[in-house]
Amino acid sequence: MKPPPNHDDGPDSPRSVGWTHARTLRLADADRPLPLEIGGSIAPVDVEFETYGRLNEARDNAILICHALSGDAHVAGWDAEAESRGRTWRVRKPGWWDDVVGPGKAIDTDQYFVVCSNVLGSCYGTTGPGSIDPSTGRPYGLAFPMVTVSDWVQLQARLLDALGIDRLHAVVGGSLGGQQAIEWALAYPERVGRCVVLAASARLSAQGLGFNAVARHAIMHDPDFRDGDYYEHRPPQDGLAAARMLAHITYLSGKGMDIKFGRRIQDGAQARSGFDIEFQVESYLDYQGRAFVERFDANSYLYITRAMDYYDAAARWGDGDLVKACARIRAHVLVVSFSSDWLYPPDECREFAMALMRNRIPVSYLKVESDYGHDAFLVETATVERLLRGFITTAPPDTAVQRCARQGGCRC
């Protein structure tokens, strides 16, 4: 199991966190089930997570990273168990944010203790619809309860409790991970020093709801779906592939796709030959669809997209008023949007920043010019690194007083 020979930060590189070993903790059991936002509770809950760096003695250097829809706890470095656990797609790739997390990188593991856990309902080691339902002894499938961004954050809080971390130096996330960062600042104001929200708003748009609806339609109408009870059969791969193809379009910008693919014909394909793959963009989407079904569970896709649909910070914390909701935030906040992101468009990201400003909460908002669309939060590494480094390493805010001094008005 070797990384690509020319990869800049192979496991032996001084800039890599090296080989990683995920851990799992049972954070809810029959004695202490996890209450769920929408109703009921769940137990047991096992959570897979990774950590990099060391927690200092003061236990105040922890940074929580929240992953997006199809992400996992493997943020950085090289998964030492990729092969033994059948996660073959990780064998030749480092973690999903390896450019940003590592020794000397923007989220510097020489300085910070970095934690990332896989969300409830996912399929990367944390309890999800593919886990065994203790009441039946069979996989949950659609008997898995509806879970929300708030539930994820609550579970992450339990993880931090278990790790002995009272307060986060920072919580950082992009896309659906950014919504978790928002929810952290709202749900646990006293536990969050800084909050970084990349390419995310306080709620998904109608267009985003629409795309998720089409994705779920494709999955749930795949005859292999069998009402979610497919674990002993072929999974609904065609539906999941269609969902992923569609999602990938929403992650890129129109201009970015024109630059990346244009109307170019795929090598080896015959032009205007019919319905086979012919344009490069078709080949790309087909590849993304095929690769995804090898690594993701269709039921998890349903649950996580629904959590994405349901998240609405204003509804949860402010009776529908985002400004009112944000009054409870004590963190310093950085919101970064990307000019060509149309899944979480700049204006919608800015709305959250504006709601903080109206509460005189210290917030920086930046719109980064980029053709990479929503993907920019993962792709515009140099810019994201610079912004993150600056924001994370500034003197820690001792919230109320600093806010007072910086903003000139006292709400202490």
Add this chain to the structure above:
Amino acid sequence: MKPPPNHDDGPDSPRSVGWTHARTLRLADADRPLPLEIGGSIAPVDVEFETYGRLNEARDNAILICHALSGDAHVAGWDAEAESRGRTWRVRKPGWWDDVVGPGKAIDTDQYFVVCSNVLGSCYGTTGPGSIDPSTGRPYGLAFPMVTVSDWVQLQARLLDALGIDRLHAVVGGSLGGQQAIEWALAYPERVGRCVVLAASARLSAQGLGFNAVARHAIMHDPDFRDGDYYEHRPPQDGLAAARMLAHITYLSGKGMDIKFGRRIQDGAQARSGFDIEFQVESYLDYQGRAFVERFDANSYLYITRAMDYYDAAARWGDGDLVKACARIRAHVLVVSFSSDWLYPPDECREFAMALMRNRIPVSYLKVESDYGHDAFLVETATVERLLRGFITTAPPDTAVQRCARQGGCRC
């Protein structure tokens, strides 16, 4: 069979073309097959079309309207045979552009002879994949040949020949119909006086190609698809519905969807109950998907979207150079784009207009401010009416001379 009682332009209204009767002509047969752009030929070809108004003695008042992806020849008025032909969706609705076409309307049937024909490969009366293949005695299915926008235009030219129309007062189309209008101006420069292109560019973007690819993936992976040979069975309704749901998102703008649906819950739905339809936008898309499978053939959807993919005016007429391609155009051209259209974005529509300008061909380009996205060409009726009326009724250009006089430079 009665129109909705309160409809402004019922069949008896003086502003309606009234009851309509489609006609069918055999425009290709074994003696005179239709040669196809990509290769081979097809026969027989029957074409369903409608006409409104009267051809004048000079035979110079004809306007050809070209329909879009899911459109048909029934542009205006009330289909007298909707029930008898099982086209129930037409019973309570006038033709798809009834707002614009009729006595005294922008395309004034008191003044002009309006023609619209259903395209080759469609499912509304013109030969398509659901028609009988004479070589097998069974429906073509995927044995139907690949057809292109150029083939459609060639067939429309045959129709005009049959109707005794040498030269069009104007050709008008929106979306894929707009691409047919472009192709008309290119393929038959001497036959087109005016060309109106609404919400269309000279070729589809990579993003548009991507959406079509996902749509076809959904159809072709529906197990009911049976390689297109489903006419004696249940058609691939789930796949076609998914394709249509997706298409509808691309027809609206993000802002338009926020205004129309926002995150509102559908009446009667329970909030946060799971994977059933819950948000209004989900209900809307679901309805659109269900309604579409009642009226459209999945194979036709494949063929027509592929024709949309393949259309590239620059490649066909200018070795990839749009300016060079447009040198052959003799029509006066009006290009109208809509600010929030992201399927055929304003900049791409403008590219065609610019290519005409660089050839000193009289062209008007307008970007209409609208939140209705691509649908705006059908929805922004007042604006479209005003623009069309002005452009269509101006003194007919006697092309070369006028172009010369208007532009100040002579290329005659």
